[in-house]
Amino acid sequence: MTESEVHDKIITLEEAAKLVPDGSGLFWGGFGYQRAPIAFAHELVRQKKRDLTIYTCGSEVDIEIMVGAHVAKRLEVAFVAIEALGLANNLRRRVASGDVEMEDYSNLAMAMRFLGGALNVPFMPIRSLMGTDMITKSRYRGDKKLKVIDDPFGGGKVCLVPSVQPDFSIVHVQRVDADGNAQIDGIVGEDIEGSRCGKKLIVLAEELVGSEEIRHSPDRTVIPAMYVDHIVVLPYAAHPMQCHNYYDYDLEHLMMFHKLTKTEEGWEEYLNGHILGVDDHYGYLNMVGWNRLHSLRARKPWGY
């Protein structure tokens, strides 16, 4: 690989989102309030993508944005809510109207589907879901949602969940070098498996660092460059969610978001103001305000 080919990995957010055709399947990284690829969700909305399928364990504001703006049509997930703040209001409306279809799994089931995809095997066995409606009810996968079988080696019943190898994996990390070696601080959630299961991996990083920095602490490189196809470097890519060691969540913004999404009109106000009303991610950050962003910066040694 030549130097120029390596450096070609770094593209803009706009270029990265353009790679995603309508109807694609995306592994969506981050977990709970941590490292949510919000900036990528915004750009998919600005480019008016349609009919995406999102695969993840638990995502929150990013899913709300993508279902609210009719970007995501199908979700194969375990959890969507804003945790401490309450239900996902946009999703609630989109599911009630039938605009969004969900296939329900548990967190372990989804993580194992990603692990299966990453390992290039067709399914993985788990002990969860058994005896419940998650086994009996399916929205659109039908008998391809899962299978309960008797362990061929004689160990009783076991549930098989189908592996996922989506078109893209979208993962947000703290730092990356120009080759694509990506480091995550704090918990990884399901991003180890998730980053390796997609056909193409797009990494969003808060910070571009020199190769020496990566090679000085290689134990933190949870996604080696060989997996990475494209790199987007952006600050505050998870705002209003948090990025460990970089910034805390913006609770005031989150509460405002959650309150506005209680009605379709409120959601449209947010959508038109904060997402469609700006040209790009920097326009969004300018709107949030740099004084405020600065106040969210993580304090040592806490990381938030």
Next chain:
Amino acid sequence: MVEYSKIEFLAACASRHVRDGENVFGGTGLPLLAALLAKETHAPNANLISEAGFIDARPKNVPLSVADSRYYFGCSAAIGLIETLGFILQAGRIDVGFLGAAQIDEYGNLNTSYIGSFEQPKVRLPGSGGGNDIASSAKRLIIMMTHDKRKFVKKLDYMTSPGHLEGPGSREKWGLIGGGPEVVITDMCQMDFDPKTLKIRLMSVHPGYTVDDVLENVMFDLIVPDDVPVTPEPTQEQIEIMHRLDPHGVYLGKGE
């Protein structure tokens, strides 16, 4: 006379069910507060685990998310989901898990997914998250709910997480390795499960409530033993610790 809110009573009551040295799945919200309170009182060696990947957590401030960086500082390891839900939980290493629910039936089965029919749901709830995994594989399950008649139903709109399923033998039939629900705690009473039928049974009633109050607020036949004691009140120490853990009332202020 100790002064407390209904929510503080619920959290203090739940904390007593954590034993010292246990591996505990804490989550967020009131369950987390109950687990932290247990650590600060009778169970200092409880190993608090968040499914996002934090192990032996000792947060200084209450986390708002299972992945919150507030869980990070002071924990012994920060790893990921396959670690916590796979290597730890599914391998049988979790002693006790906490869960809440929008609906519960008489076998302790839980709904956190849909209100209304599956085909045309009225309300989409958060879904399983790790709830189904915890209910499937934790050795014991503590269920915490605010008491509302509409939540204690004869038939769930959707079964997200397994309690005792259809009664004796049914968890075994499905190969579930965990023991299922042990206790259900509300702001009105504590309930456990009749060992013969595995149906919900009244265990104790909180001060200010009667057995009839509870019976009027469940939609199935609740087993009532001859002797139903009054639930012990929280201590002043427990109340003060909870206020210190949640100074802004993020969780304690809810549901008042």
